[in-house]
Every structure is written in structure tokens, then in C-alpha cells.
Amino acid sequence: MPGQRVLNIDLFVNGLIMGSFYALMAIGLTLIFGLLRIVNFAHGEFYMIGAYAYTLAALKLGLSVWLGLPVAFAVGGIVGWLTERTLMRPLYAGYASWGLMKDEYAVVVTFALSLLLINLVDKVIGPYAVRGPGLVDIPRIALGPVMLTGHKLIATIVAFAMIIATALFIRYSLWGRQIRAVAQNRLGASLAGIDATKTSSIIFTLSGALAALSGALLAPIINTTPDVGSFPAIKSYVIVVLGGMGSIPGSIVASLLLGVLESFGAVYISYDYRDAFGLAILILVLLLRPQGLFGEKGREV
Amino acid sequence: MTRSSQQRLRDELVASLALMAAVAAVPLAVTNDYWLGVLIVSMYFVFLAGGWNLLAGYAGQFSLAPATFAMLGAYGTGLLAYHWQVPAWASIPAGILAAALIGMTLGRIVMRLRGPYLALTTLSFAEIMRIVIGNSYDFTRGDLGLSVPALTNNRLVWYYVFVATVVLMQLALYALLRSRAGLYLMAIRDDEIGAASRGINTAFWKTAAFTLSTALAGLAGVLYAHFSSLVSPELGLILQTGLVICMVFIGGIASLVGPVFGAFLVYLASEALREAGGVQLIVFALLVILIARFFREGLWGLARRLLERPAP
Amino acid sequence: MGTTAKSRILVACGAALAMSAVFAAEPIKIGISITQSPPGSVVQGTQVKDGVEIVKDMVNKAGGVLGRPIELVYEDDQGIPEKGRAAAEKLITRDKVVAITGGHQSSVCLAAIEVAARYNTPYVNTNCWADAVRAKGYANVFSAPIYSSRVAESVAETLGKLGAKRIVAFAENTDYGIGQAKAIGEALKKMPGVTYRYETLDRAGKDFTPAILPLRADPPDAVLMVMLPPPAYTVMNQLYEQGVAPSAKTWLYDTSGVADYPDFWQNVKEAAVDMLNFALYHPGMKQPPLASEVAQAYKQRTKNEPNRLIFQAADSLLFIVDAIKQAKSTDPAAMVKAMESMKFTGTRGTFTISSKPGNTFHQMMDVPTVTYQITAVGQPIGQTTLIEGPGVPLDVKQLKKPAK
Structure with a gap:
């Protein structure tokens, strides 16, 4: 049945589009996990800040939307960097007197940071939904059977470009190689003369910037509110576990997979519970293959 | 357990019982239903904070779903009463049991793993429950909530039911922490690998602690459901969990009295600050960050240190 | 009651009357439970607030009710049933309001009317469409908006x-x-x-x-x-x-x-x-003269065009004020009796109050x-x-x- 085939193509493409935005968010979280073995529960708020930075830069400051993207990227980077400087340092800068273990410290501090940022934005900017202007003002394009707004098309291209650029950066650049070295063996890397603290700083900055960019790209599609980050953040946690806690290719594949799965599941299983699919899979994976789909058996450091 | 830490635990129990005695005396001075209601809700949070502290403070395991388990307990009793007219004497224990059983199942899945898996899984679980309860409209009535029979409308009766249950909880926690089980939990918290190498079944004890903390959350939920005669998905908001964590940290984690003290302080403060325009959460979140970063023992730790400082 | 007790009360009442003539009359407190912070709709809450504020100013400028000004006491329900329950309780037990209105989300209304029914306080629903709010059949609950x-x-x-x-x-x-x-x-x-x-x-x-x-x-x-x-x-x-x-x-x-x-x-x-x-509202529709007065005041106040919520909120408060006038007291039972039998003219027209049990119980009938x-x-x-x-x-x- 041709109608069915068109529908399936549409669902697949829609899934890939959503998956690309998930990936942009999840890479940063994966990097932090890979490096520090902690989860940043304020990651969704980096995304929220990006969406606001883009929208307010365009609507309040009158900047061009194309400047809005780097602005959001930079603001997210700064927030990530500040988080690392003020809150994450004690994790590895030799605070000897730990009453509690560091995993717990990270959970509580990032969770509280998330509450703080949401409520701060709610008070300062207000609870009303704002929608960012699109990168181009084309309300509808047809690409074969697929229909989408001009903005969504461009945003998806930017998202894929950034994912590839980040992957190349981690793989080939000097900083990227240092990051991987620290992630593999913090002690060994520092013996080889790599500054682990600086590496953590880079990771947090990059992670904040990518999440913020993801928020900025989606700002014209979603209606941004202070709690907009909690939803994509939860998806990112799922992706990080699914992709094998710390594996970048794993998280990219898992993001696209989740996007497509949700898209098809919504139509063929149940629309009402589609946001629960990923979460149900998370619990299954933890049950059957805790190292994730792409991860190796956990290394004890 | 060393003598001094036993002594410390007893001091904390005595302090918390003294606090509860003061709370029990409040109706002598205050008869306004509204303020009694505020104190009752504070005690609802005492259960959640106490349960979470057992898990996080003593066993070192961080769950992000205490509010979700309170919601599950409340829906347990609420659904039984709503659909099948089950009387409260049966639906209340059933609600607590439901929360504990779900907690145990989840615990068995995730407690085999170390690291941040519990936080991740409980957060996802909270989200699944929100979606399921919100969207299963025909069964749960979605966000309309369920009305639950109020056993009595007498505020004072409810007040003392809550006071008595909190006291029981404190005594039970004290007994548990003094026992061998408490010793194992703290050993796991301080050094999980070491504890395992000394033959402690870490997965078992972690799961047990998690189950107990979810049972306490379930208890809070069922009591609250019948007190307010309303069960709604808002009970399980992630914000409520945030509030519980704030209470434990501000009061003082890993102490018997800290969470009790923190729950009253934070909830009363948030009621008083309501008129100030909803800045409570900003203040509380900031306090938690500062306390976690610089002063691990919370206000109770501060008070104790000031009291114990030898005279110059 | 003995004659001495009775006469003492009379003397006390007389004294109170004399006092009220001397001192400024004590205001009549009316509770407004609306959403002022998320997750509920703050937009709706703000509109309801504007609507009741306009009517409050109109009533007080015209000398108040029973010679007393009206005072509005606000509570934030956040659009959460649980907070709505607490807000209603706070308004009744702490602030001692004579009636509550403002509710604009059905789940919150349903939680609040339980409290209002328990304390027998008149409750006027401003924007809760759910049939269940009516079908509960509570004697003290009245509905101004259209129903589902x-x-x-x-x-x-x-x-x-x-x-x-x-x-x-x-x-x-x-x-x-x-x-x-x-x-x-x-x-x-x-x-x-x-x-x-x-x-x-x-x-x-x-x-x-x-x-x-x-x-x-x-x-x-x-x-x-x-x-x-x-x-x-x-x-x-x-x-x-x-x-x-x-x-x-x-x-x-x-x-x-x-x-x-x-x-x-x-x-x-x-x-x-x-x-x-x-x-429920279009500037081109026919409305009573009172509506244009409220619309004018709203435009002045906010520079926005009025919408249905402004009129529903205005009607909710007007309804309470009229009931106090007719009952000549703020006694809950007398107010409820007045509300049941009133032919009420508000900003959206003239309404009778249905007393048929079911989806239209205590409903303003035929909302345009x-x-x-x-x-x-x-x-x-x-x-x-x-x-x-x-x-x-x-x-x-x-x-x-x-x-x-």
C-alpha cells in the first residue's frame, strides 16, 4: 500500500530529525560521564538556557538569528565552565575529607543546580512560553514525500554538522586526544603530563555549549518555558545508558535509534505512552546488559 | 559500632523525640485548623525525608523518587477505595505494601550495579509513573485526581496520628541503625568494595534499605491521601523530590534528627515565604549546594558542633 | 437562651452598630483562588484577577455592599489540585472569607469545592467547565461558566x-x-x-x-x-x-x-x-451595557483586548456581591438561598440559576x-x-x- 510506505518514510525521517537533536544533547552528557563517572542532572537546564539565549538575543536584542546560534553556544559554554569551576572541582582536586562518596555529591549538587536554574529563570524571565524566530521564514517545504518547515530542515543540517564536527574534534584534535586519555586513565594521563583539571574544564564547557545549541535550534519548534529541559534531559540519560555509558559513537547511534523508535512506536504501539518506551528500554537494558548496547564491561579505576 | 557513635545516635534520637514532644504540645497554643494542617503536611515530609535519609545518609544510595513512591502508596489506597470500595483498614496497608513491593523489584534490578545507576533509574521510573498515571485516564482519572474517603474530618485526631507515627518511625530507625543491619549499611556507604570483600551481601542490604525507604514513602502517601481526601499525580512531581532532598541536606544528612528538623524548617519556611513570591526553591536549592559543597553536616551538625565545643 | 443573655447580645449588637458608624466599616473579605505561578496557567490567573479587580473597584466606588467595602484576598493555587485544596482551606480558616471564587481549572475547582462544602462556604466557579463540578450537587457551589x-x-x-x-x-x-x-x-x-x-x-x-x-x-x-x-x-x-x-x-x-x-x-x-x-466572546456579539463598562476598564488597565475570562471573572464576583445585597447579610446560608433564587444580570446577560440535579445544577443557564x-x-x-x-x-x- 503506497500510503503506508509514505507514512513509514515520514516516520523514519521524523525520527532521525528528533534523534539528531537528542544526539547533540547526549554527546555532552556522555563526555562528562566518560570522564568523571558522574551524571550531570542539570544538563537539561543547559539546553533550556540555550533556547532562551537564542530567543532573547533575537527578540530582545534584535540580533540576527544566525548570530543567535553562536550566542547560545557561548552562553551554554560559559554556564558549563562555571559549573565545573565552582561545583565539580572538589571531585578531583584532592578534597581529602569526604564524609560521603563523590557519586552522591555529584547527584545532589547537580540536582540542586537544576532546581536553582529552573526557578531562577522562572523568576527573572517569567513562566510564559516564548517561541524563537526561525532561521529562515519558510513555513513549509516538500522534499519528496517529506514535509517540513524551512527552519527544521536547516536546524537538522546544523545539528548533524555539529555532531560530526564534535566527533572529529574528539578523535583527532590535541585536546580531544587528551580528553580520551584522561577518560581512559586519569592517573596515567597525569603521569604523561596531561592536565586533567583543564581537560575536565574543556569537557564541561563543550557539554554546556552543545546542549545549549540543541536548545537554540529547537527554540522555534518548541515553546520554551523554564522547565523545558527536564524532558530532553531524561531522554539523554536514557541515551547515555543505552549507548554504553561514555561511548560517543554509542550515544549517537542510541540517539537516532530512540528518535526512530519513538516515532514508529507512537503510531504502531500507542501514542499515549510513547515517552515511556525509551524509559522502559532503559530498565530492560539495566536488567540484561548494564554495560549498554555499545559499551565494554565496566573498567574499575 | 563504636561507643561514641552509639552515644551520638542516642543523642539524635533524644533530640528528635524532644522536637516531636514540642510539636505534640502545639495544639495547646494553636487551634487554627490552617496551621495544624501546615504542621501535618510537614510531618508528611518527615516520613519522606526520614526514608530518604536512611537510604542516602546511611546506605549511601541516592534515589530520585521518594515523592513517586509516596504517590504510588496514595494511589494504591485511593484506587482500591475508588474502584472497589475497599475499606481503609485494608486499603491503607495495601497501599504501603504496593509501594514497598514495587520498590523491592526496582531495587533488585538496579542494586546489583554501582555508581549513579540508581539515581538514573529512579528518575526514569518517576517519569514513567508520571506518564502512566497521567495517561491511564479511565483507571486513574488522570490529573483530575481521585477523591478518597476522609476517615475523620477532625484535625486534631489527624494531627496526633501523624505525631505518633513519626515517633514510631524514629524508634524503628534507631533500633535498625543500632542493629547489625545498620552496621552493614554504613559499611557499604563508607566502602562498598571493602564491605563486599568482607563478605557482606551488598546487593541484598542495599535492596533492603531501598525497600524500607520506599515503604516509608508509601506510608507517608497513604496517610496523606486519607488526610487530604485527595490523591493526584502532583504528589509525585520531581519538584517534591527536590524538596525532600533539600530538607535532608539543610537539616543534616546521616543523622536521626536532621531530616525531622529539616522537614519542619523547610516546609514552614516555604509556607511563610509563599507570599514573598515563590523564591523559596531558589533559596533552598542554593542552600543545598552550599551545604553539600562546604558544610556536609547541615544545621544539626552545626548545632552539635557548637554545643560540643569545649569551654575555653 | 435566657432573657438576660439575649438582651446582652442586643446591647452588644447595638454597640457594634454604633461603632461601625464611628469607625470605618470593616471590609467584607472575598477569597480569590487563582494560578499565580506555574505549572498552572498564569495567563488565565492574571486575566481572572484583572476581571475581579475591575468589579471590586466599581463596587467600592459605588459605596460598597451593606455599607462596607469589599476586600479581595488572593491565594495562589499553581493550577495544582492539592494546592487548590490548601488555598481554599487557608482562605476559609485563616482569612475568614465569606465566599470564594476565581477557580479556572476543573481539577483545582473539584479539589476546592470539597473544602468549601465541608465548611459550607459559598463557592462560585469562574471557569471550570467540567460537568462534575455541577454534578457533585453541592448546595453551596454555583457555576458561572459554560459546562463541558x-x-x-x-x-x-x-x-x-x-x-x-x-x-x-x-x-x-x-x-x-x-x-x-x-x-x-x-x-x-x-x-x-x-x-x-x-x-x-x-x-x-x-x-x-x-x-x-x-x-x-x-x-x-x-x-x-x-x-x-x-x-x-x-x-x-x-x-x-x-x-x-x-x-x-x-x-x-x-x-x-x-x-x-x-x-x-x-x-x-x-x-x-x-x-x-x-x-464565548467576540467584540461583535450583543452584550449588556455593563459589559462595555468592564471592557473599557480592562483596556485602560492592561492595554489588551478583553476576553471571556474577564467577563466570567466579573460575573462571578458580581454574583457574590448581589447575593450579599439580597440576603442583607454575609451569613453563608442566607447567601446560598439568595443565589438559588436570584435572576442575575451580569456582563454576559441575564441568567437564571438551575436547580435541576446533574450537569446543570446551580448553573447560570444559557451562557452565550x-x-x-x-x-x-x-x-x-x-x-x-x-x-x-x-x-x-x-x-x-x-x-x-x-x-x-
Whole structure:
């Protein structure tokens, strides 16, 4: 049945589009996990800040939307960097007197940071939904059977470009190689003369910037509110576990997979519970293959 | 357990019982239903904070779903009463049991793993429950909530039911922490690998602690459901969990009295600050960050240190 | 009671009267429970507040009620039933208000009326559509807004005249969305040959495309929206993006009055053109003179165009004030008795109060409704095409079908 085939193509493409935005968010979280073995529960708020930075830069400051993207990227980077400087340092800068273990410290501090940022934005900017202007003002394009707004098309291209650029950066650049070295063996890397603290700083900055960019790209599609980050953040946690806690290719594949799965599941299983699919899979994976789909058996450091 | 830490635990129990005695005396001075209601809700949070502290403070395991388990307990009793007219004497224990059983199942899945898996899984679980309860409209009535029979409308009766249950909880926690089980939990918290190498079944004890903390959350939920005669998905908001964590940290984690003290302080403060325009959460979140970063023992730790400082 | 006690009370009353003549009269407190912070709709809460503030100023300028000014005491319910319950309790037990109004979300109203019923305090519902608020049958609860099953009948009637046979609704996953979508289904059952289904969408969701895509292969005659902003905007934009509705084949029909939200045009553009709207207010409809007075005051106060919530809020408070006047006291039982028997004239017309048990219990009867069509981007409601209203029967010929 041709109608069915068109529908399936549409669902697949829609899934890939959503998956690309998930990936942009999840890479940063994966990097932090890979490096520090902690989860940043304020990651969704980096995304929220990006969406606001883009929208307010365009609507309040009158900047061009194309400047809005780097602005959001930079603001997210700064927030990530500040988080690392003020809150994450004690994790590895030799605070000897730990009453509690560091995993717990990270959970509580990032969770509280998330509450703080949401409520701060709610008070300062207000609870009303704002929608960012699109990168181009084309309300509808047809690409074969697929229909989408001009903005969504461009945003998806930017998202894929950034994912590839980040992957190349981690793989080939000097900083990227240092990051991987620290992630593999913090002690060994520092013996080889790599500054682990600086590496953590880079990771947090990059992670904040990518999440913020993801928020900025989606700002014209979603209606941004202070709690907009909690939803994509939860998806990112799922992706990080699914992709094998710390594996970048794993998280990219898992993001696209989740996007497509949700898209098809919504139509063929149940629309009402589609946001629960990923979460149900998370619990299954933890049950059957805790190292994730792409991860190796956990290394004890 | 060393003598001094036993002594410390007893001091904390005595302090918390003294606090509860003061709370029990409040109706002598205050008869306004509204303020009694505020104190009752504070005690609802005492259960959640106490349960979470057992898990996080003593066993070192961080769950992000205490509010979700309170919601599950409340829906347990609420659904039984709503659909099948089950009387409260049966639906209340059933609600607590439901929360504990779900907690145990989840615990068995995730407690085999170390690291941040519990936080991740409980957060996802909270989200699944929100979606399921919100969207299963025909069964749960979605966000309309369920009305639950109020056993009595007498505020004072409810007040003392809550006071008595909190006291029981404190005594039970004290007994548990003094026992061998408490010793194992703290050993796991301080050094999980070491504890395992000394033959402690870490997965078992972690799961047990998690189950107990979810049972306490379930208890809070069922009591609250019948007190307010309303069960709604808002009970399980992630914000409520945030509030519980704030209470434990501000009061003082890993102490018997800290969470009790923190729950009253934070909830009363948030009621008083309501008129100030909803800045409570900003203040509380900031306090938690500062306390976690610089002063691990919370206000109770501060008070104790000031009291114990030898005279110059 | 002994004669001495009685005479003592009389003396005390006399003294109190004399005191009140000397000192400024003590205000009558009326409780307003609205959403002032998220997750509930702060937009709606603010509009209700503006509506009751305008009436309060009007009443107090005219000398108050029973010689006493009225004072409004606000509580924030955050759109959460539990907070609504607490707010009602706070207003009654701490602030000692004589009546409560302002409720604008059904789940919150349902929680609050339980408390109001327990304390026997008069409660006037401002914008809760759910039939259940009426069907509870509480003697002290009265409803000013339209109710769900009436909205459904009206929507079904319009769909019938449009000749729509295959209908799909998108409902938000709230008591409002699901309840209203079900009520519309009930109303459509009475019409032969009509197929209807609804899809529930998560308010927190951002991508509704998978729910919309299947409609492209198999376009229905009409897509109904049973959603509130902001997700309503997201759904509209994605319906337009996929070319599903409004289109030459499919009407887009909003049943929630989203077009009069102040941020409507900031969030949707082309997606709203040719859309049909069920609504309770249109500047072109016939209204009593009191309405223009309130509308004027609102424009001065906010620089915004008034909408239904302003009038519903105004009517809710006016209703309480009139009841106090008629009862000549703030005694709850006397107020409820006055409310039951009143013929009440507000900003939206003159209403009788039904006492028939069920969906219309203690309801202001025959609240006027309108249907209009948006024909251009950025159009103010006053310039939309009024297709149906009080005294204006539905005229399908006025409708414009989208070109593609």
C-alpha cells in the first residue's frame, strides 16, 4: 500500500530529525560521564538556557538569528565552565575529607543546580512560553514525500554538522586526544603530563555549549518555558545508558535509534505512552546488559 | 559500632523525640485548623525525608523518587477505595505494601550495579509513573485526581496520628541503625568494595534499605491521601523530590534528627515565604549546594558542633 | 437562651452598630483562588484577577455592599489540585472569607469545592467547565461558566452543519482535554454516519508529528483541537507544517478558545489562517451595557483586548456581591438561598440559576456562545468573521475554505 510506505518514510525521517537533536544533547552528557563517572542532572537546564539565549538575543536584542546560534553556544559554554569551576572541582582536586562518596555529591549538587536554574529563570524571565524566530521564514517545504518547515530542515543540517564536527574534534584534535586519555586513565594521563583539571574544564564547557545549541535550534519548534529541559534531559540519560555509558559513537547511534523508535512506536504501539518506551528500554537494558548496547564491561579505576 | 557513635545516635534520637514532644504540645497554643494542617503536611515530609535519609545518609544510595513512591502508596489506597470500595483498614496497608513491593523489584534490578545507576533509574521510573498515571485516564482519572474517603474530618485526631507515627518511625530507625543491619549499611556507604570483600551481601542490604525507604514513602502517601481526601499525580512531581532532598541536606544528612528538623524548617519556611513570591526553591536549592559543597553536616551538625565545643 | 443573655447580645449588637458608624466599616473579605505561578496557567490567573479587580473597584466606588467595602484576598493555587485544596482551606480558616471564587481549572475547582462544602462556604466557579463540578450537587457551589457537555453539543451542532462526517480530535492529556474529547464523542453519537476518534497528546511533549502524519494519508473532514496553550500552538504549527489542517479537505476547529490568549500571534502564524474557533466572546456579539463598562476598564488597565475570562471573572464576583445585597447579610446560608433564587444580570446577560440535579445544577443557564473564523495572520478577534452568535444563526455560506 503506497500510503503506508509514505507514512513509514515520514516516520523514519521524523525520527532521525528528533534523534539528531537528542544526539547533540547526549554527546555532552556522555563526555562528562566518560570522564568523571558522574551524571550531570542539570544538563537539561543547559539546553533550556540555550533556547532562551537564542530567543532573547533575537527578540530582545534584535540580533540576527544566525548570530543567535553562536550566542547560545557561548552562553551554554560559559554556564558549563562555571559549573565545573565552582561545583565539580572538589571531585578531583584532592578534597581529602569526604564524609560521603563523590557519586552522591555529584547527584545532589547537580540536582540542586537544576532546581536553582529552573526557578531562577522562572523568576527573572517569567513562566510564559516564548517561541524563537526561525532561521529562515519558510513555513513549509516538500522534499519528496517529506514535509517540513524551512527552519527544521536547516536546524537538522546544523545539528548533524555539529555532531560530526564534535566527533572529529574528539578523535583527532590535541585536546580531544587528551580528553580520551584522561577518560581512559586519569592517573596515567597525569603521569604523561596531561592536565586533567583543564581537560575536565574543556569537557564541561563543550557539554554546556552543545546542549545549549540543541536548545537554540529547537527554540522555534518548541515553546520554551523554564522547565523545558527536564524532558530532553531524561531522554539523554536514557541515551547515555543505552549507548554504553561514555561511548560517543554509542550515544549517537542510541540517539537516532530512540528518535526512530519513538516515532514508529507512537503510531504502531500507542501514542499515549510513547515517552515511556525509551524509559522502559532503559530498565530492560539495566536488567540484561548494564554495560549498554555499545559499551565494554565496566573498567574499575 | 563504636561507643561514641552509639552515644551520638542516642543523642539524635533524644533530640528528635524532644522536637516531636514540642510539636505534640502545639495544639495547646494553636487551634487554627490552617496551621495544624501546615504542621501535618510537614510531618508528611518527615516520613519522606526520614526514608530518604536512611537510604542516602546511611546506605549511601541516592534515589530520585521518594515523592513517586509516596504517590504510588496514595494511589494504591485511593484506587482500591475508588474502584472497589475497599475499606481503609485494608486499603491503607495495601497501599504501603504496593509501594514497598514495587520498590523491592526496582531495587533488585538496579542494586546489583554501582555508581549513579540508581539515581538514573529512579528518575526514569518517576517519569514513567508520571506518564502512566497521567495517561491511564479511565483507571486513574488522570490529573483530575481521585477523591478518597476522609476517615475523620477532625484535625486534631489527624494531627496526633501523624505525631505518633513519626515517633514510631524514629524508634524503628534507631533500633535498625543500632542493629547489625545498620552496621552493614554504613559499611557499604563508607566502602562498598571493602564491605563486599568482607563478605557482606551488598546487593541484598542495599535492596533492603531501598525497600524500607520506599515503604516509608508509601506510608507517608497513604496517610496523606486519607488526610487530604485527595490523591493526584502532583504528589509525585520531581519538584517534591527536590524538596525532600533539600530538607535532608539543610537539616543534616546521616543523622536521626536532621531530616525531622529539616522537614519542619523547610516546609514552614516555604509556607511563610509563599507570599514573598515563590523564591523559596531558589533559596533552598542554593542552600543545598552550599551545604553539600562546604558544610556536609547541615544545621544539626552545626548545632552539635557548637554545643560540643569545649569551654575555653 | 435566657432573657438576660439575649438582651446582652442586643446591647452588644447595638454597640457594634454604633461603632461601625464611628469607625470605618470593616471590609467584607472575598477569597480569590487563582494560578499565580506555574505549572498552572498564569495567563488565565492574571486575566481572572484583572476581571475581579475591575468589579471590586466599581463596587467600592459605588459605596460598597451593606455599607462596607469589599476586600479581595488572593491565594495562589499553581493550577495544582492539592494546592487548590490548601488555598481554599487557608482562605476559609485563616482569612475568614465569606465566599470564594476565581477557580479556572476543573481539577483545582473539584479539589476546592470539597473544602468549601465541608465548611459550607459559598463557592462560585469562574471557569471550570467540567460537568462534575455541577454534578457533585453541592448546595453551596454555583457555576458561572459554560459546562463541558454544553460545549460538546454546540461543537457537534456546528460540525453537523459543516457536513463533517469523519472527525479526529487532538486532546491534551489533562482532565480538561480528555473529559472534553469524550463529551464531544457523546454528543456526536447522536448524529448518523459520523465517525469520531480522539488522540491524547502529552502537554509536556514537543514533537507531535507522529500523531499527525497518519492523517496525511487519510485526511479527515475536520480536526478538532481540545488543547490549551502552549502545546496547542505546537500542535497547530505541526498540523500546518504537514499540510493536514486547515486544508482544502480538512477544517481545523478549535474548541478551547486559544485565539484570545494574549500570546497567540507570537506563537502561531500561517497555521491559524482559516481556522474555525468556538468561543464565548467576540467584540461583535450583543452584550449588556455593563459589559462595555468592564471592557473599557480592562483596556485602560492592561492595554489588551478583553476576553471571556474577564467577563466570567466579573460575573462571578458580581454574583457574590448581589447575593450579599439580597440576603442583607454575609451569613453563608442566607447567601446560598439568595443565589438559588436570584435572576442575575451580569456582563454576559441575564441568567437564571438551575436547580435541576446533574450537569446543570446551580448553573447560570444559557451562557452565550459564538463561532468565528480567522482569515488573516495577526488578525485581532474583532476583525475575524463572526459565523454564529447570540441572535445570529450559523451561516455556513460565510465560511472560507482554504485553497489547498
